[in-house]
Amino acid sequence: MNNAEKKPRTKREPLIYITKRSDLSLKKSLLIRAAVILGGILCCAIITMLLTGVNPINVFGSIINGSFGTPGKLWNLLQAAAILLGISVAVTPAFKMRFWNTGAEGQVLIGMLASVACMFYLKDSMPSFVTIIIMLVASTVAGALWAGIPGFFKAIWNTNETLFTLMMNYVAMQLVSFFLLFWDPSHGYLNPLNSDTKNGWLPTLFGRKQLIIILIVAVITALVYVYLKRSKQGYEISVVGESENTARYIGINVKKVVIRTVLISGALCGVMGWLLVSGNSHTVSTTLVGGNGFTAIMVSWMSKFNPIIMVFSSLLVCFLQRGAGQIASDLGTEMPGASNIGDVLTGIMILFVVASEFFVSYDVHFRRRTEKADKEVEKNVHA
Amino acid sequence: MNNVAIELRGITKCFGSVVANSNVNLKVYKGEILSLLGENGSGKTTLMNMISGIYHPDQGHILVNGKEVVINSPHDAFEYKIGMIHQHFKLVDLFSAAENVVLGLDGEGRFKLDEIEKQVLEISNKYGFNIDPKKKIYDMSVSEKQTVEIIKVLYRGADILILDEPTAVLTPQETQKLFDILRRMRADGKAIIIITHKLHEVLELSDKVAVLRRGEYIGTVNTAEATEESLTEMMVGKKVELNINRPEPVNPTERLRVMNIDCKNRDGVKLLDNVSFSVNAGEILGIAGIAGSGQRELLEAIAGLQKLDSGSIIYNNPKTGAEEELRDKSPLQIRELGVRLSFVPEDRLGMGLVGNMGVVDNMMLRSYRRGKSIFLERKGPTELANRIIQELEVVTPSAETPVRRLSGGNVQKVLLGREISSSPTLLMAAYPVRGLDINSSYLIYDLLNEQKKKGVAVIFVGEDLDVLIDLCDKILVIGGGCVSDVIDARSTTKNEIGYLMTNTKKGRRASDE
Structure with a gap:
């Protein structure tokens, strides 16, 4: 091509345009993620300085201190992460099928209620391990039922599962309130049950109450990973999620798979409810799930429905949450309103993590200078 | 003044x-029709x-x-009097033709619809369109909708018209009508660019042909000096044998009999209306018809994916000699009956x-259910995948690369390869060469012929009538969910098929049965 006859010409392409990346090496994608997260930390630092005037190094110190300050704090971090991970893993089979289960909070809560009810009525009538098993069964069934109702409606009448499962959360909360008042009409509050005999309590291993929760969640995570990746049912879930038409075409009974998967997802949430009661709280209240059912949705998405990545995502989220709590208590005495700065920082970090996914899948171009662009084009054409 | 309407340098x-x-260098003169020819992915649409x-x-x-x-x-393009008629119409169904024509135009106050209708009629008379400006879009046939699209750009004063595969959705008769109109526009001094990959249309209509191949501009030739062979060579880059084989059927016996099937959609409109035909082993039965005439429903009914209101689908099992009723059975039940049915649906990536x-x-x-284990067995499928990639020359970075990243031809090879690998006795393929380049298309025809020679009953739903006539043994013409006729492919003509596509007579008997 003759360059001499070309004159500079106004390029009126948009200033910024975005294209999808086709292939990206693992190394490069990790680099992008690291860079974006670094940017997030920097952004956090600047915002903290502007808002509080406190040296950001101190703030980061607080965050790290909140998670790793003492062995106790570390164990609490691990337990919190395990619980979040467990619930994230529980919602994943449904998500993988593109069934947007926003009802994990309620499914866990109803599982907790079922376990507490077992403890409340059984008391010491059975050996502890029998009580624990009965609790487990009851919670599993309760969780499965709570997810199964919207699942059934979705499969048969194609109702919107997002709204339905969300509403079921409130029904679960009201049920818990009802039973608390039913059991204790004067206060509507239940102290930890069987604190004297520890009947229905999971055992404490190596002096750490948190350990058994972490172990059980690890087993659940591994099982779900294998189920989704290697089993025939897991394959059916992927096919139904990707394209219902393809599923019908190869003879998958879509309704059956939807109901089955939602039942499994709900049952796992129920198991998490049991774990919370039997391993930690030994009682129930409407706030004990603590929003984990919703955070789990984000964790599952962030991890692209891969249980192994969820281990890291839930650790990161809990680390930030704990750090936020620490900032609030460290700064709280000096300045009112500081308690919220932790949440602001958590929000910023999560935003950056989500943004890193964007930069991994898309390439952002800026309008190029004519000469440079011409050279690039030449290179491509001759390649 | 020179006579070049638009030039690309x-x-x-x-x-x-x-x-x-x-x-790419292109020049279109006023009063000239230029065909832009090239295979899929050659950069016609980008240009x-x-x-x-x-x-x-x-x-x-x-x-x-x-x-x-x-x-x-x-909007700028309209300022320069350039009008594009897209393959997929962009019309508001609930509006009339005239309303659609003025939609999106700037103007003060209210539109005077009477005047617009008059102007639409004027344009329509000038070029020989046949349109009622008051008619609503939802009452229109595909060809009428296309007419509205063309009038829309003419109304805006376009002098340069670009038509993106305008004949893909038309019957041969409608195509002729369109060509007459385009010729009249040419006489009126308009510059027309028509994107197509149907060679005979290029030769019939255009003055010049510009050819693209993989983004490269190959050249422009005068149509008068071109032949189908020379154009194909320019498009593909090498000589291509354009003949489709048609081996004589060996010992055809009835494999599938469809009797009086009916089905309705949710609104009670009949999608299939008393359809009856039969398919023989060792033969290719072509199905011709305007898009959306019930082809999809017919194949899905046989595959167990479409509920029927009445009728019967009988499969003759060549192994046992038993006659099996397929109606009201799920795909899995059909499989369990021992019916080796393979189906290449129209929507490759979606179905x-x-x-x-x-x-x-x-x-x-197709195979994941095999075996009692609850876990997946990946060895067999991996071997099959590698075999198909090798034998059918599928271009893919690896056997694990998501298939949506492959080109249309490679996607089709994967799909057809899998369906053939289960050694079917009945093979149904819906538009298997749509969007494929010439080489891939001929490979697909060869694969279908190979199956035919093996004694498979093949049903082939196609859109290119030339291919149907060259490849099939019999052709079933379907129109509005009814079977117009079943004709012998060896003795029919395109015009006959085109006529049958639009003129359905209920109860007409198949002539060669």
């Missing part, structure tokens, strides 16, 4: 490292999108009436395959 467009157009303001060239110049222009939006899965996982779709 050295147009280059890259998407990332992919070169979509490289140094036209640059003229109509959707993309911007990286290099090169666009000149309208001899003056260089920068076209930033479709036949899972786009986000690799070749291996897509092979598993």
